[in-house]
Every structure is written in C-alpha cells, then in structure tokens.
Amino acid sequence: MKPKMILMMGGQGVGKGTFARKLMEGGQYEYIETGAILRGLPPESKIAGIIARGELVPDSDLFELLATHFDTSSDMILDGFPRTLGQAKWIVENYSNKFDIRVIFLDVPESVMLSRIEKRIREGGNRADDVDADVVRRRLDNFWRITMPAIEWLRTAPGIKFSDIDVTDPDADKNFVKILAALN
Numbered sequence: 001m002k003p004k005m006i007l008m009m010g011g012q013g014v015g016k017g018t019f020a021r022k023l024m025e026g027g028q029y030e031y032i033e034t035g036a037i038l039r040g041l042p043p044e045s046k047i048a049g050i051i052a053r054g055e056l057v058p059d060s061d062l063f064e065l066l067a068t069h070f071d072t073s074s075d076m077i078l079d080g081f082p083r084t085l086g087q088a089k090w091i092v093e094n095y096s097n098k099f100d101i102r103v104i105f106l107d108v109p110e111s112v113m114l115s116r117i118e119k120r121i122r123e124g125g126n127r128a129d130d131v132d133a134d135v136v137r138r139r140l141d142n143f144w145r146i147t148m149p150a151i152e153w154l155r156t157a158p159g160i161k162f163s164d165i166d167v168t169d170p171d172a173d174k175n176f177v178k179i180l181a182a183l184n
Contacts, residue, residue, distance in 0.1 A: 001100075003073060003074055003075045003076070003098075003099055004075040004100050004183075005075075005095060005099035006023070006029070006076070006078065006183070007082065007091070007101065007102070008077060008104050008106070009104065009105050009106070009154075010106030010107065010167075011108070011110070011113045011143045011147075012113055012139050013116035013117040013120065014107075014108050014116070015106055015116070015175070016106060018172060019104075019106065019167075019172075019175070019176060020079050022176050023077060023183075027075065029075045030074050030076040031076070031079070032069050032079070032081070033080055034066070034078070034079070034080035037065065038051060038057065038065075047065065062081075062087070063087075063090055063094075066081065070095070072095075082150050082154075083150065085150045088150040088154050092159070096159040096160065101159070102160075102161045102162075102182075103151070103154045103161070103162045103163065104183070105151055105162065105163065105165065106167045107167065108167055110140060117136060165179055165182055167179075
C-alpha cells in the first residue's frame with residue numbers, strides 16, 4: 001500500500017494549517033509547509049536571494065527543493081503546495097506512482113475567508129500578510145486567478161482522490177469530521 005500524500009488546498013483563512021495540525025495529532029504524518037521551508041533557507045542561498053528581490057521562485061528550483069523533503073515511505077501533508085497548474089501537474093506526474101494522492105479542497109466563499117482573516121487578527125494572530133487590506137486582496141486575487149485553475153485541474157486528474165469539503169460551519173470540529181470522512 002502506498003503512503004498518503006494529502007494536499008491541503010483552499011483560499012486564505014479556510015483553515016488549512018488548523019486542519020493539518022488536527023490530522024497530525026491523530027496520525028503519523030510528515031508536515032511540509034512550503035513557506036516555512038523557503039523562509040528557513042540560509043540568506044545566502046540562491047532561492048533566498050530570489051525571494052529577497054521579491055521575485056517568484058522558478059518552479060524548477062522549487063521542485064528540486066521540495067523533492068528533498070519528500071519521504072516516499074511515510075504519509076505526508078503538504079500545505080502551500082501546489083499553488084499553480086504547473087506545480088499540480090508536476091506533483092501528479094512525479095508522485096502519483098509513489099503516493100496515494102488525496103486533495104482536500106477546503107471550500108468556502110470569499111466572504112467567509114475574509115471574516116476568518118479578520119477573526120485571526122482580532123484574536124492576536126501576528127501574520128504580517130493579514131493586517132494590510134491591500135495584501136489580503138492581492139492574496140485572494142492570486143488564489144482565484146492562479147491557484148483555482150490548479151484545483152480545478154486536480155479535480156479530474158487521473159489517479160487522484162479529490163474531496164471538495166464545505167468548511168463554512170463555524171464549529172471546526174464538525175468541519176474536521178467531514179475531512180476525516182473524506183480521507184477514509
């Protein structure tokens with residue numbers, strides 16, 4: 001039996017990190033957060049230099065970096081990847097033969113994303129990308145323009161189990177039950 005690779009996908013504020021942590025509490029998953037990996041690179045590295053200039057990391061560099069973090073013998077949760085259609089195709093082409101890939105699309109309307117981001121700010125969340133309304137708008141626009149096409153492609157990608165999960169319920173535990181059901 002192949003290990004699971006869970007792709008936690010959805011817009012900002014849908015609960016990707018929260019639900020990934022809950023899954024890790026109940027199972028043996030390796031958690032791969034792309035943003036944390038990128039932020040943890042030495043400042044003198046090629047990729048850190050690209051990020052410092054405000055440029056996007058080329059997919060080829062990102063693929064090479066992520067491949068070093070994938071243990072093909074253990075279950076894993078990916079948070080923050082894939083974000084583009086090219087990245088989604090790369091993961092399917094290179095890993096669907098090694099992993100049972102499950103896409104968990106946490107589906108909520110944009111109004112819910114915005115209210116959850118506002119709640120995160122009120123509750124003391126210290127995410128710099130949450131407090132600037134222009135940055136939040138740009139992130140949401142990028143989600144709809146760049147990430148949604150990847151999600152839509154994954155919905156029908158061969159060999160992938162795709163679950164579209166409505167997580168609008170304010171009770172996170174009720175939403176989590178839906179995620180667990182989709183993973184079984």
